[in-house]
Amino acid sequence: MNTLEAIHYRRSIRAFTPDPISDDDLITLIQAGAAAPSAGNAQRWVFIAVRNPKRLLAVQSLAPGIISKPAAVIVLCADFRQDDGSREAIREAIGYDLGAALQNILLAATELGLGGCPVGSFNAQGLAHLLNLPAGIEPKLLIAIGKPKFIPQKPPKKPLEDIFFEETYQVGS
Numbered sequence: 001m002n003t004l005e006a007i008h009y010r011r012s013i014r015a016f017t018p019d020p021i022s023d024d025d026l027i028t029l030i031q032a033g034a035a036a037p038s039a040g041n042a043q044r045w046v047f048i049a050v051r052n053p054k055r056l057l058a059v060q061s062l063a064p065g066i067i068s069k070p071a072a073v074i075v076l077c078a079d080f081r082q083d084d085g086s087r088e089a090i091r092e093a094i095g096y097d098l099g100a101a102l103q104n105i106l107l108a109a110t111e112l113g114l115g116g117c118p119v120g121s122f123n124a125q126g127l128a129h130l131l132n133l134p135a136g137i138e139p140k141l142l143i144a145i146g147k148p149k150f151i152p153q154k155p156p157k158k159p160l161e162d163i164f165f166e167e168t169y170q171v172g173s
């Protein structure tokens with residue numbers, strides 16, 4: 001599967017088979033995330049993979065956005081420990097950085113025959129406690145990962161004529 005194929009084939013997967021995720025596949029996913037661009041190459045991120053069934057259940061109990069049982073959850077965390085004072089700018093940059101890492105992981109999962117779903121609906125405080133996160137490291141987004149039970153249909157996407165303009169924005173075209 002080439003990159004463009006993976007981009008268009010990827011779907012948010014919300015139904016998984018019981019198959020586990022191998023160590024090799026997990027490392028491939030994390031390496032893909034860590035290869036993403038980041039503002040100033042600061043890489044203010046930490047990735048925590050949960051595969052232990054008991055801990056997975058605990059994560060799920062804190063994350064109503066996970067609607068079926070994944071083989072793993074990857075927690076994308078922002079690392080604010082090297083904060084240089086301009087906290088708001090750093091927060092904004094980290095959002096972009098983690099978004100890029102998210103998409104790299106989802107595309108790598110697609111390539112490996114796995115599937116993932118970003119999950120923004122979770123209890124950040126509870127998760128930080130469960131994962132033993134030190135002060136300055138905050139969970140920002142989860143990715144539920146597993147082998148897809150099926151690939152859902154592509155949900156409606158906005159037509160390009162509504163969201164794409166050449167050269168300048170055009171009103172009412």
Ligand SMILES: Cc1cc2nc3c(=O)[nH]c(=O)nc-3n(C[C@H](O)[C@H](O)[C@H](O)COP(=O)(O)O)c2cc1C
Binds near residue numbers: 011117141
């Ligand atoms: C930041 C973010 C948070 C999301 N949170 C959830 C979530 O909590 N639960 C869920 O089932 N899907 C979640 N999604 C997945 C979106 O619903 C999904 O990307 C969207 O419906 C488009 O479908 P597609 O990914 O197959 O293109 C989230 C996606 C993003 C980017």
